[in-house]
Amino acid sequence: MNHPKPKLVISACLNGEFVRYNGGTVEDPFVKKLLNYCQPISVCPEVSIGLGVPRAKVLIYWKDGHPRLFQPSTQRDLTEEMERFSEEFLSSLPEVDGFLLKAKSPSCGVSNSTLSYKDPEGKVFSHRTKGLFARKVLEKFEDLPVEDEKRLRNEHIRRHFLVRLFSSARLREFMETAQRISQLMDFHKRNKYLLMLHSQVKLKEMGRLVATSKNLQETLKEYAKLFRLALKRAPSKGQWVNTFTHIFGYFSSRLNQKEKEHFFNLLEDFRKDLIKENVILELLKNWSFRFEEEYLQSQTLFEPYPKELEKDAQRD
Ligand code: SF4
Structure with a gap:
């Protein structure tokens, strides 16, 4: 990415x-x-x-x-x-x-x-x-x-800072070139699960804003404000689980029983702090390749900032 x-x-x-x-x-x-x-x-x-x-x-x-x-x-x-x-x-x-x-x-x-x-x-x-x-x-x-x-x-503070910093930059670069509402729709789609993770309420509000836009410049201004506000709060475990479960919905009917059980066991491990969120993210990303879900592959949630910074994010 x-x-x-x-x-x-x-x-x-x-x-x-x-x-x-x-x-x-x-x-x-x-x-x-x-x-x-x-x-x-x-x-x-x-x-x-x-x-x-x-x-x-x-x-x-x-x-x-x-x-x-x-x-x-x-x-x-x-x-x-x-x-x-x-x-x-x-x-x-x-x-x-x-x-x-x-x-x-x-x-x-x-x-x-x-x-x-x-x-x-x-x-x-x-x-x-x-x-x-x-x-x-x-x-x-x-x-x-x-x-x-x-x-x-602190690992959690650092990750949240990196998500907000790189997302803000992505938004700024997008705003500098956006000329059509369809481009904003694409941007919104690519960020859907990252926004869902941080604030489902804001995600819905932004979806409504984009769908009912009458004036591109005004919509962009309002969208940028909501986007930054949505990411302001670090996600709770419950928000992670909710987002994982939504993405899982894309594949669940195509997975066998053992694979489904494995997913729900991982969710349980995550709830108990036995594994980190990136273990489940990798599994979901893997399934997105296997089932050729291009929409999911383009989600910023899977890599909101350069991986090389994640390496250091695991040092403590
Ligand atoms: S930038 Fe200057 S004022 Fe700020 S902490 Fe460093 S030395 Fe002090």
Whole structure:
């Protein structure tokens, strides 16, 4: 399967640039590999607001219920500069597919990690919070995947991020060339089981939207919004089983009793966490070749992102 190259906004220090406060960079084997399959757009918010390399640390503190960015060694409050830069930078971006930001940074951290700092007098500042730049990203791009490199070490979070990132890129590339409603119907068909896996409600809503379209541009805009929303939630085990069972329906009348039993035993093993979803996906894909179900063979569900990234997805 051909995969698009997602436009990924990435913290510059994760992209091999020596921009950290201590002049260092961040080595992460998975991120390095992922970048071979993406079009990275690097950004270092702290360097961009004029803090040099190396530089004294910055931290976040809370005032009147709002986070503020502060550099204790110079006593500078950098909040306005960071907010202004974030606004300008994010507004100037081309259409992008996702963000990968450095964990535990007062600027880039996307999860509520504990950020601590000890000042020269030994006073400790400690807050559970997100970085200031990351907050703006999450506010402005709520439908896109936004993660940090540490969270991607979790297999489920990583797979979900990859599905959303490459699906967003596929959607973007499709939107750039779509000229007829029949093309949107084809796109929707190829993504049917991936969408079913993540949200049956949205799948139906999108099906209705495509079937009743009157204006292509308006439909595309609405479709893109629903598509990204549909993939926002990671699928539960029940959703996987439901999707497997739907696909199984294509072959069930042509399988012998032993093959059917084998399928239902695998579902049970999957429910009990004895096997992963890719075991059942491979079996279904195999049957799609055997019974020449071309419609199923073209489903993005079978390979939503490059296999080479799946190899690393199994490292933990
Ligand atoms: S975490 Fe963000 S602000 Fe800090 S060095 Fe990396 S890119 Fe720059």
